[in-house]
Amino acid sequence: MAATPTRLLSSNRAGWAMAAPAVGLILLFIIVPFALAFGFSFTNQRLFSPNPTQWVGTANFQQLLGVSTLTLEPERDASGAVVLDDDGQPKYPRLRSYTRNNPDYPHLQGKQEWFSFGWGDSRVFVLASDVVFMKALRNTFLFVLVVAPLQGGLALLLAVMTNQKLKGINFFRTVYFMPVVVSIVVVSLLWRFIYDGDNGLLNNVLGWLTFGAFEPVDWLGNPSTALPAIIAMSIWQAVGFHMVIWLAGLQSISPTLYEAANIEGASRWQAFRYVTWPGLRNTAVLVLIVITMQAFALFAQIDVMTKGGPVDSTQTMVFQAVERGYRKQDIAAGSVISVVLFLIVLTISLVQGYLTREKK
Amino acid sequence: MTMLTRVSAILLASTCLAGAAAAQAELTFWQHGAGNPWEPRLFGQIVEDFNASQSDWKVTLQQFPQAAYNDSVTAAALSGELPDIIDVDGPLMPNWAWAGYLAPLEITEEELEGFLPGTIGRWQDQIYSVGLWDAAVAMITRKSTLEKYGIRVPTLGEPWTGEEFNAALETMKESGDFEYPLDLGMWDKVEWYPYAFSPFLQSFGGDIVDRSTYQTAEGVLNGDAAIAFGEWWQGLFTDGLVPGTSQDPADGNQAFGFRDGKYAIVWSGNWNGAGVLEAFGDDALFLPAPDFGNGPKIGAASWQFAVSAQSENQQGANAFIRFALQDKYQAMFSDASGLAPATATAAQMTENYKEGAPMAVFYDLSAAQALVRPVTPGYVVQSAVFRKAVSDIADGADVATALDAAVDEIDADIENNQGYGH
Numbered sequence: 001m002a003a004t005p006t007r008l009l010s011s012n013r014a015g016w017a018m019a020a021p022a023v024g025l026i027l028l029f030i031i032v033p034f035a036l037a038f039g040f041s042f043t044n045q046r047l048f049s050p051n052p053t054q055w056v057g058t059a060n061f062q063q064l065l066g067v068s069t070l071t072l073e074p075e076r077d078a079s080g081a082v083v084l085d086d087d088g089q090p091k092y093p094r095l096r097s098y099t100r101n102n103p104d105y106p107h108l109q110g111k112q113e114w115f116s117f118g119w120g121d122s123r124v125f126v127l128a129s130d131v132v133f134m135k136a137l138r139n140t141f142l143f144v145l146v147v148a149p150l151q152g153g154l155a156l157l158l159a160v161m162t163n164q165k166l167k168g169i170n171f172f173r174t175v176y177f178m179p180v181v182v183s184i185v186v187v188s189l190l191w192r193f194i195y196d197g198d199n200g201l202l203n204n205v206l207g208w209l210t211f212g213a214f215e216p217v218d219w220l221g222n223p224s225t226a227l228p229a230i231i232a233m234s235i236w237q238a239v240g241f242h243m244v245i246w247l248a249g250l251q252s253i254s255p256t257l258y259e260a261a262n263i264e265g266a267s268r269w270q271a272f273r274y275v276t277w278p279g280l281r282n283t284a285v286l287v288l289i290v291i292t293m294q295a296f297a298l299f300a301q302i303d304v305m306t307k308g309g310p311v312d313s314t315q316t317m318v319f320q321a322v323e324r325g326y327r328k329q330d331i332a333a334g335s336v337i338s339v340v341l342f343l344i345v346l347t348i349s350l351v352q353g354y355l356t357r358e359k360k
Numbered sequence: 361m362t363m364l365t366r367v368s369a370i371l372l373a374s375t376c377l378a379g380a381a382a383a384q385a386e387l388t389f390w391q392h393g394a395g396n397p398w399e400p401r402l403f404g405q406i407v408e409d410f411n412a413s414q415s416d417w418k419v420t421l422q423q424f425p426q427a428a429y430n431d432s433v434t435a436a437a438l439s440g441e442l443p444d445i446i447d448v449d450g451p452l453m454p455n456w457a458w459a460g461y462l463a464p465l466e467i468t469e470e471e472l473e474g475f476l477p478g479t480i481g482r483w484q485d486q487i488y489s490v491g492l493w494d495a496a497v498a499m500i501t502r503k504s505t506l507e508k509y510g511i512r513v514p515t516l517g518e519p520w521t522g523e524e525f526n527a528a529l530e531t532m533k534e535s536g537d538f539e540y541p542l543d544l545g546m547w548d549k550v551e552w553y554p555y556a557f558s559p560f561l562q563s564f565g566g567d568i569v570d571r572s573t574y575q576t577a578e579g580v581l582n583g584d585a586a587i588a589f590g591e592w593w594q595g596l597f598t599d600g601l602v603p604g605t606s607q608d609p610a611d612g613n614q615a616f617g618f619r620d621g622k623y624a625i626v627w628s629g630n631w632n633g634a635g636v637l638e639a640f641g642d643d644a645l646f647l648p649a650p651d652f653g654n655g656p657k658i659g660a661a662s663w664q665f666a667v668s669a670q671s672e673n674q675q676g677a678n679a680f681i682r683f684a685l686q687d688k689y690q691a692m693f694s695d696a697s698g699l700a701p702a703t704a705t706a707a708q709m710t711e712n713y714k715e716g717a718p719m720a721v722f723y724d725l726s727a728a729q730a731l732v733r734p735v736t737p738g739y740v741v742q743s744a745v746f747r748k749a750v751s752d753i754a755d756g757a758d759v760a761t762a763l764d765a766a767v768d769e770i771d772a773d774i775e776n777n778q779g780y781g782h
Contacts, residue, residue, distance in 0.1 A: 044776055048437060048459040051778050096764060112765055131765070196608050198539070221606030223755065307549055308748075309605055310755030326431070328741045329455075330776070 066129035159246030177240035188304035195219035249283030388443035394423035417676035450661025458737035478660035491664035493699035559657035590759035633698035660730035
């Protein structure tokens, strides 16, 4: 038994030598920076500053993740009737009177409103220490939840369609793969023009298809359409990459299985359901995990197209990490986000690994 | 024997050549104007002239696109790869000086006598940067447009009041002749936002940070004046008077939208002045900012030259800057770009700024209204926070909440940096 580690470490020099460049690069550019980020997240490290760095413990994490709720009764006038504001909605006391220097609510100090909902007569306010981060967290999850199944499914559809023995099928494969080869920054710039609210291509095409009935939409300037617009563009951009992985999986399935299914009289759907899909199991796990990880790293599209706006509707975790760590020169704040993102992705990968394990 | 002589002669000659090359120190100069039609040409010429004028130093010019420039300098500073001569945007200078990336200039106050105040960058009583020009912004429009809608031409003595300005925008909007009556340049989401829009806030009586101490923004960025500014600002967008944050860069860049007649007025700088004059000639008007109660205000301080503290040839870098400051180069830049030259003597040599010339008015605009952005190392963060606040308000966020959030972030940052050395 003791032979295994010895052989791995000493009698395998050629193997280690060959792995060395990759191991070295991964160590230098992934492991070391992450260890540094982990360390920085417990300090007040700045990008550059003449002040010495101080240890701050978990204060950065508390600042990032702090959430509280506050239930408020509407304001009432002398007769006990609810005071209404200009829009006819019940008026509530200003939150800032609770969250700033109020000795009765020390746990709300510095917090801001994230969202609120009605609860009977009163209203429950959910307050966060870092509202922008909470919105970034929500947007990132929304992005992953929409992109992972849609992009994976669409890529599979394209792969099945381009896996036929037709003349010129390589042309279609190339066309679908093309956006992957173009730099994401260039793609984002082009889509910024496509989504333009006044005379963008998308509005023109939709207007033409509906004979002018379509009202132009300012896709990236409207908080309700900005994130969906970026989701659609992101799915389109990377779908070809996953199509190629699915194609590789499809072509590894033995044709004899399809012949057998044919002889058994299986319909096309049955052949897909009982031959193709089980044969793609491992590919499916790979595609799902890769898409999930890529989706969590959403940055370039945001930076080029919206910078997190309008009104935080496209903030994402990586964009905020860069914005704070680099542009606002607060490396500690950027590091905390990176560490939290790492923990989230790690958890999700472990759960995915468990759910898609080989069941004996 | 002859062979040996020949070899030693060659060796000797090559040593001499190498010696001569070593005596000439190599300096690099980073500049932000790549992709701009005039900066690469003019800076190239100054560098060429400087290299030809002496034999101690040889400067090489490297140009970056403006959008990537500041990030590149930050990265270079961290990895110790800063060039010898750095082009720096005036308001960022205190941050770089505070961090120890810049060396104070050897150029003295006497040498800079007569320079416009906005062209000299000072931090803690030392000169760190100096520029060949200053920028000024104006409400740029056409005489014929104002006459057509019966709008008074404002003067420095009597600028538009806030109400008058709003009414003028409404009139032009109702005419239906323009896509929008006013272009604020919302597409340009970098330093333009605080440079161009914080003067509106200051005219209302607010500010980005309390300049008496530079320790807090409470009360100035979220006080009554700031909230009044925010509500006016939001109204511009909800009333459809101004293109929003998703404005097409093709319409905003170089005032093209205004030149094409899509917008009636453009809030833009003298660097677009030459293009506007070319398009409209005598009909072009460069007007002062509206007065929202606290006087008309515009920003000051543009790009300037500084010397890296990491440079081994600071003397050479200072010599280059001194060389570049000559009146003839100031005039050359002004002619190409429309920016205001730093000295009055250079101004007399220019097409646009000599007495009676069409853009001389920018001098007066600067003198009467200019207010530099907060001179503090924290400005880097304050600028980003202000940018987010005005974007959010333009996009429909609650005014008081957005401004309160901005104050919180600025105050927390100042505290985290132990007051930024004020």
